[in-house]
Amino acid sequence: MGGWVVRGIKTGIKTTRYPEEQESRAGVSPGLPVFGGEGERAVEVCPTQALSVIDGGVAVDYRRCIHCFRCVRTADAAPVAWQSGYEWAADAAAEAGPATTLDRKAFDHSLQVLVVDGGDCGACLSEVAQLNNPYYNMHRLGFFITPTPRIADVLLLVGPVTDQMRDAIKQAYDAMPTPKRVVAAGVCALSGGIFGPSFSVGSGAADVVPVDVLVPGCPPPPLAILHGLLVAVQRKPPAAITSPAGLAEQAEVAR
């Protein structure tokens, strides 16, 4: 059994320096399209209507982009601009209207996270499971996964929320003590993704519980989920859920 100790020490430190420094290792994120370029064809091939043409180029709604790469790989479409970052989490309240100030003090100690699966395909949940691996190790940031809603501060919800999970999720949310935050991770949880809304699936977590932080991605890579948790406790500034920011208001003005 001593072999494990030796092996563990020999392995050395693998953990990322994020959030103090940006992670530069290859393959930590699939990236997302970003505002710019031009391409009516790219908008056409987008299966989830995440792209739209506005003044100055192609705009992206991250609540809908599912990383199908059709806008960059369709032969006759001019590829859209692509960003390779991972700090994607957005503040739902700020996106909905004037920003409300969260109570900072409530979450300045360690954070207990309840992970709930609302019908994801397994990829989002797999990425959440990676948060505990030595590369990301969220414990060093004071984030812990809890088995019970009774002591949970944050509900990390993945999946489009299927009909048969609605009640269970509502009950879990109600069982959490206040103040509490909900982080919706993955495109399914933001808009129903490719599944919803349909006869058995809703249009995301917001149907069931009030969502505070939106983490786009299909699935969001571990660092994006980590960023989402950091946004939930205000240790990192949020990103915009559309590119360019405030796309909805622009569309409103145009109308």
Place this chain on the structure above:
Amino acid sequence: MLYSAWQLRVPKGVLKVTLANLLVEADLRWSGNIQVRRQTSRHTRGCEIECSPEAVPEFCGWLFSEKGYSFASLIAEEHESQWELRYVWYGNGDDGIVLVVARQPLAEQTFATLIGHVHAIDWSEREVEDLFGLVFKGHPRLGDFVLHDDRWNREITPMRNGSDASAPLIRCLPEREWRPLLVLEAPGAFAMPIGPIYSGVAESALFLLETQGEDVVRCVPRLFYKYRGIEKIAEGKPIAHALLLAERCNGTSAFAHGLAFCQAAEAVCAVEAPGRAKGLRVLLAELERFRHHAGAIREICESTGLLVGTSQAAILEEELLSLSCAFTGHRYLFGLNTIGGLTRDFEPGHCLQLLATAHDILKRLKQVEKMLRYSNSFLDRIEEVGIVTSDEAREFGLVGPIARGSGISRDVRKLQPYSGYDGFSFDVPCEMEGDGYARLRILFAEAEQSVRIMEQAVSVLPGGTVCAGPVQVSPGAALGWAEAPRGAAFHWLRIGVDGMVARYHLATPSFLNWNGFHLAAERFAFQDFPIIMATFGLSVAENDR
């Protein structure tokens, strides 16, 4: 004697049932009741046998118990004037894939059950009953399966043609209480419910463990909390859109499912992927298997509380995930398959780099294996725990690494090679014990074989394009299959005259394997339950679809 013919370890040629022999024999024995129709497609060494509905149970029972065919799936289709039920069977090598078709007028909603002959069909019939409203006469346990009785009216049949997939259905009001059927009657007996939300990072499912104290006497999984209705929402969509759904039926084996779907679509539209695409598909499918198995090993270590082992395996899993992302653009290989090939090509230098890294990771995985083999505290938890015997595995139709841990070395890569797998040499590992440790050893051995296949795939990779070009969508139906990391996956695709998906059916390995999960969980103590779950390594999403 016939039973042993079903296992691959019998020397070839001793009892070889070829398809032609089978059909001659079937014709003699079942004359009048069956009619052999046609070769299903040029890729399939198989046939479609039309069978009168009354004769189906006995004929399928004969295929299963005397001819050694494995049950893959039951596909129900509602046509304009008739029901069409397809029972999918696959055998060794030349036996091919046999589709037994039974037809009945729409008004006739009762079919005979096969459960007396083939136990593996249990869940498939329950699924069809729930989603289509067909009744299987003689089936002992129908209802409350896909659609839970406390949320949906029994009359709701979402897969019927008239049902609207886009609108929420009207549910039963007031919502009914659901009470599990408990059978254990003994002093102090109680049922322990686990789920649907439970500890850690786990998929939603409910397990009812009936116990008298220490040992789990009866384990009843209640699944389909994650029912997304993929089969229904795919209907009426273009096939390119259905491909996105196929990939996302299970994100952790997305490439294999996408591949099975693409092969079905390619068979319908009569396109063939170029040789380079086939080779790259094998490379990527094996990369996915390697990554999946590293993750499964991590979960097993985690369930036994072996922290350093967990971390070591997790490092390898993360490295494989980021390797996949650096190589293909996506950590779970989404968006690579397309009808007729792949969406992107890879440079030879990158392929060699991928191979070098995969070899390095495999080397370290083998070191972990060696250390696990000498960790007594770890072995104590998984050895002789969660045993599934070979007979049980066959009876319940288990597939994939779980079946191979129980002495059944069936692998569709060998049995019904696709995408050029017959050109690669690799072994299908097989263990006899059927316990958790046997399943763990299978995972390690398969990971090694995957790298072996990857190496061959890169070395013989032909040049040329990776996509057959624009596909002419034509109506028709075909079956596509692939050995997903968790076992054999079969995708049935029917394209309508409008060029849209008319019926899409996914037969996933987890659906077949969950049916036999209770075999492993029963008779063992409570504290073994998470370990048995981990050694089964099943996906709920893949089952619930």
